[in-house]
Amino acid sequence: MYSEADLIGKCLKNEPKAQAEFYKRFAPKMYGVCIRFAKNKMEADDILQEGFIKVFFNLKSYRGDGALEGWVRRTIVNTAINYYKRNLKYQNDLEIEKADSMHSSDNGILDSISANDLINLVQELPVGYRMVFNLNVIEGYTHKEIAKILNISENTSKSQLSRARQSLQAKVNELNRVVY
Amino acid sequence: MNQGYKNIDDLFRNEFKDFELDPPEHVWENVKNSIPQAGRNNPFYRFRYGGIIGLSSVLILAGLLSFYYLTKNNNKTDYIPENNELRVENNEKSVVVPVDEKAAVIEFTNNGVKHKARRNTPVEVVHSSYVSMKVEKENNQDISEVAVATSGITAVEIPSTRDNSQTVSADKAQDMDDAKPDNLLAYAGNTAQAPVTSLPFENNSGEAVEGNLSKNESVNFDNMMKPTTPVSPGIKSDYGRKGNILLGLSFAPEITFFPSDNKFTNRSYSVDGSVIYKFSNYLLQSGIGVIFASDDGHYKVDYRKFLGTYEDVYDVTFDTTGGGMDPIYHTQTVEVYDSISRVALSPTKNRYTYLQIPVLFGYGEDYKRVSWFVKGGPSLAVLIHEGQPSVNFESGNDKVLNYENELPARINTNWSFVFSAGVGYKLGNHISITLEPTMRFYMKSAYERNVITTKHPYSFGVRTGLLFGF
Numbered sequence: 001m002y003s004e005a006d007l008i009g010k011c012l013k014n015e016p017k018a019q020a021e022f023y024k025r026f027a028p029k030m031y032g033v034c035i036r037f038a039k040n041k042m043e044a045d046d047i048l049q050e051g052f053i054k055v056f057f058n059l060k061s062y063r064g065d066g067a068l069e070g071w072v073r074r075t076i077v078n079t080a081i082n083y084y085k086r087n088l089k090y091q092n093d094l095e096i097e098k099a100d101s102m103h104s105s106d107n108g109i110l111d112s113i114s115a116n117d118l119i120n121l122v123q124e125l126p127v128g129y130r131m132v133f134n135l136n137v138i139e140g141y142t143h144k145e146i147a148k149i150l151n152i153s154e155n156t157s158k159s160q161l162s163r164a165r166q167s168l169q170a171k172v173n174e175l176n177r178v179v180y
Numbered sequence: 181m182n183q184g185y186k187n188i189d190d191l192f193r194n195e196f197k198d199f200e201l202d203p204p205e206h207v208w209e210n211v212k213n214s215i216p217q218a219g220r221n222n223p224f225y226r227f228r229y230g231g232i233i234g235l236s237s238v239l240i241l242a243g244l245l246s247f248y249y250l251t252k253n254n255n256k257t258d259y260i261p262e263n264n265e266l267r268v269e270n271n272e273k274s275v276v277v278p279v280d281e282k283a284a285v286i287e288f289t290n291n292g293v294k295h296k297a298r299r300n301t302p303v304e305v306v307h308s309s310y311v312s313m314k315v316e317k318e319n320n321q322d323i324s325e326v327a328v329a330t331s332g333i334t335a336v337e338i339p340s341t342r343d344n345s346q347t348v349s350a351d352k353a354q355d356m357d358d359a360k361p362d363n364l365l366a367y368a369g370n371t372a373q374a375p376v377t378s379l380p381f382e383n384n385s386g387e388a389v390e391g392n393l394s395k396n397e398s399v400n401f402d403n404m405m406k407p408t409t410p411v412s413p414g415i416k417s418d419y420g421r422k423g424n425i426l427l428g429l430s431f432a433p434e435i436t437f438f439p440s441d442n443k444f445t446n447r448s449y450s451v452d453g454s455v456i457y458k459f460s461n462y463l464l465q466s467g468i469g470v471i472f473a474s475d476d477g478h479y480k481v482d483y484r485k486f487l488g489t490y491e492d493v494y495d496v497t498f499d500t501t502g503g504g505m506d507p508i509y510h511t512q513t514v515e516v517y518d519s520i521s522r523v524a525l526s527p528t529k530n531r532y533t534y535l536q537i538p539v540l541f542g543y544g545e546d547y548k549r550v551s552w553f554v555k556g557g558p559s560l561a562v563l564i565h566e567g568q569p570s571v572n573f574e575s576g577n578d579k580v581l582n583y584e585n586e587l588p589a590r591i592n593t594n595w596s597f598v599f600s601a602g603v604g605y606k607l608g609n610h611i612s613i614t615l616e617p618t619m620r621f622y623m624k625s626a627y628e629r630n631v632i633t634t635k636h637p638y639s640f641g642v643r644t645g646l647l648f649g650f
Contacts, residue, residue, distance in 0.1 A: 014218045023208055028200035035201055049207045049214075054584065056215040061571055061583035074582050078482070118195050137189045138196055142519055169188045 004068055011059055023052060026069060030076045036122050036134050037080035051079035077139055081149055084131055121171045129164035132157050234537040234560035238466050241539065245425065245457045245464070428454040428467070430645025432618060436473075436626075438637050448473035448639070450536060456647070463542045465555060471534040477587035479526040479571040484517035486577035517579050526573040530587050533565040538598055549606050556599040559620070563592045595623040604647065616643040 002010065002021060010018030031048050038044035055075050062071050122130055131150060135141040136157070141149070143157040150157070432450045452469020495510040542555025571583045602616030620639045 014216045016212070016217045019212070019215065019217065020208070023211065027203050027208070029198075031201045031203040032196070032199040036196060045204060045207050048203055049210050052207075052211045053214045056211070057568070058583050058585065061580075063580070065579075071582075075584075078582055078584065116201075118192055119199070122192070133192075138193060144520055148520065165188050168192070172188065172191065 008059060008062065008064075008068070011056065019056065022056075026055075026072050027052070029069070030072060033073060033076050034080060035119055036138065037077070037084070037130065039123060039127065039130075043083070047076070047080050047083050050083070051076040054079060077135075081131070081135075084127065085150075117175060118172075121168055121175075124171075125164055125167060129160050129167065132160040133164040133168070136161050234562070237539060238468065238537055241464070241466050242455065245455065424458055424649060426456040426458060427648045428452075428456060428465075428614070428645050429648075430454065430469075430614070430616075430643050432616075432641045432643035434618070434620065434639045434641030436620075436637050436639040438625075446473060446475055450641075452536060452538075454538075454645075458544075461543055461545055463544055463553065463555065465540040465542065465557075466538060469536040469538075471532075471536050471561060473532045473534065475530045475532075475587050475590075477528055477530065477585065479528055479573065480584045480586050481524045481526055481571065481573045481575075482521050482581040482584075483524065483573075483575060484519075484521050484579045484581060486579065487516045487518055489513050489515050515577075515579075521581055524573060526571050528569055528571065528585065528587070530569075530585075530590075531567040532563060532590055534561040535564050536561050540598060540600075551604040551606075551612070552602070553604070554599075554601040556597065559596050559598045561594050561596065563590060566590065590626050591624070594626055597621045597623070600643065602643070610649050612647040612649070614643075614645055614647055616645075617641075618643050 002018060007018055007022055007025070011022050027048065030051065031044065034044040034047040034051070035041070038047055055072055058075065062068065122133065125133065128150075132146055135146050135149070136143065143154045143161075146152070146157045147154045430452050432452070434448045434450065436446050436448065438445070448471050450469050450471040452467055454465055454467030454469075456463050456465045490513075491511040492514040493509045493511050497508045497510070499506040499508055536559055538557060538559035540555045540557035540559075542553050544551055544553030544555075568585065571585075573580070573583075598618060598620050600616045600618040602614050604612045604614040606612045618641045620641070622637045622639075624636065626637055
């Protein structure tokens with residue numbers, strides 16, 4: 001078990017053992033991030049893979065002025081944003097129309113995880129809602145930042161967040177009714 | 181599960197705070213194969229796949245060419261008569277005597293045992309019905325000077341001329357005027373004769389063997405003469421030589437174009453050493469070269485602008501030592517950054533070094549000093565080194581959030597097809613200069629990510645170099 005400084009140093013020397021430990025140390029948490037941004041498990045795999053390749057290639061630019069995990073997380077989130085942008089043209093606009101009527105039902109991509117209902121709910125959101133919700137609520141980006149990142153207006157960002165919240169609230173309530 | 185939450189945001193934020201999930205195994209496998217690793221940093225690691233195939237092909241080709249060349253060389257320098265088995269029917273005795281000082285070693289087989297006779301050694305063959313003989317050159321002497329003759333009812337004279345057509349087979353020799361039964365020796369240009377009396381041979385072990393050849397003993401006549409290359413004072417084109425090998429040293433600047441983005445081009449330079457085998461007007465070329473390429477690009481730097489600092493009171497205590505209650509403010513300096521992240525582009529240049537292994541086939545014709553040729557074939561490029569400089573961004577007090585090199589990584593191996601047409605100009609007997617416009621068509625994009633192009637890049641270059649002939 002390397003210290004964080006040792007781990008970075010050895011990864012910068014491209015030592016396979018250190019790289020494996022680096023991945024093992026951060027991958028589960030980062031996969032949790034990816035799965036929130038992704039529509040399904042395959043997308044999450046792609047984002048995680050691309051993100052970690054960037055992490056290893058750009059590790060030399062990590063200056064140590066913040067937590068390493070935070071730096072890795074930012075890289076992964078940026079990768080997810082780029083992934084979203086790259087695939088934006090393939091997104092289905094109808095998703096927004098259907099947002100309010102969707103139910104958490106047969107997604108099942110995390111059926112091996114017991115406490116993942118919330119992940120399922122987020123994944124069921126239309127991709128635009130999901131991005132804004134993740135960036136604002138979970139990652140702490142402001143609407144101004146989100147607008148710039150996603151190339152949308154601030155009002156659109158706010159509006160999508162509001163709808164995402166409504167949709168999630170409704171689904172959570174429904175889930176509660178089923179559970180309790 | 182969310183009974184205690186009044187706010188939907190808090191619910192998700194809290195649940196996702198430490199959420200972890202084990203990723204599938206294949207993700208790490210893919211990551212591992214895409215990043216540089218210490219064991220793979222040495223250039224030979226990249227030879228695993230295409231490199232091994234390419235290098236093996238070159239070695240096999242080089243081996244075949246060498247073998248062919250050596251064989252050809254022997255054939256060229258050591259004459260083998262059309263009928264190199266000299267048969268003597270019911271012969272009383274046959275004699276082979278090299279009489280000149282420049283003569284060679286005679287090797288023959290006697291009852292399955294190889295024997296050698298030194299130069300100037302009379303050889304007697306008695307009752308031999310099958311005689312063949314091999315004469316080897318010794319000490320690099322020109323064995324065309326060796327005179328060989330057999331006699332009995334058959335006599336063969338091999339003149340010292342290097343013209344194969346003047347060799348006389350045993351059957352024809354019977355008709356020769358100078359093939360007399362008792363003339364057991366003939367020496368070209370000298371017509372010296374020697375009696376045949378003894379047989380001091382060496383066997384395979386190098387021991388002297390005394391004795392005569394009898395019936396059914398044979399002497400090999402392989403490599404009997406060595407016609408030499410005509411001594412010509414004139415300049416001979418390197419490309420024009422038949423069945424020879426040329427070594428080349430070349431330099432080639434190239435410009436690569438990416439069809440899906442006309443604005444994107446890059447330059448590369450290559451240095452290579454090549455081996456060319458020329459047979460008739462055809463040529464086969466291989467070799468090894470190094471390509472130096474670079475990509476201009478930039479780092480995308482996400483940062484937040486530094487606005488200033490303030491003192492944050494994180495705790496207040498009270499000093500009661502004086503009987504009063506004086507507050508003590510514990511503060512820390514907090515840096516304030518703009519909430520809007522900015523993006524800066526920092527130029528960079530990635531450098532790549534490839535090992536190049538072409539196998540080309542071509543056709544050419546030669547004139548007195550000038551030659552032309554066309555050739556084409558596959559070429560394997562293996563990435564052996566890549567240099568990615570660190571970002572050069574003066575951030576000052578600004579907070580850098582993330583760096584990202586926007587340049588896509590290059591793939592490790594790539595096949596291309598090379599076509600070229602060029603001219604050569606001979607500078608001397610053994611050296612030519614060549615100028616060779618070249619087009620290269622890549623089998624796939626040079627980059628790992630298909631963000632730049634999904635079509636086949638192509639390049640144009642001019643290869644110039646020197647050819648050395650032997």
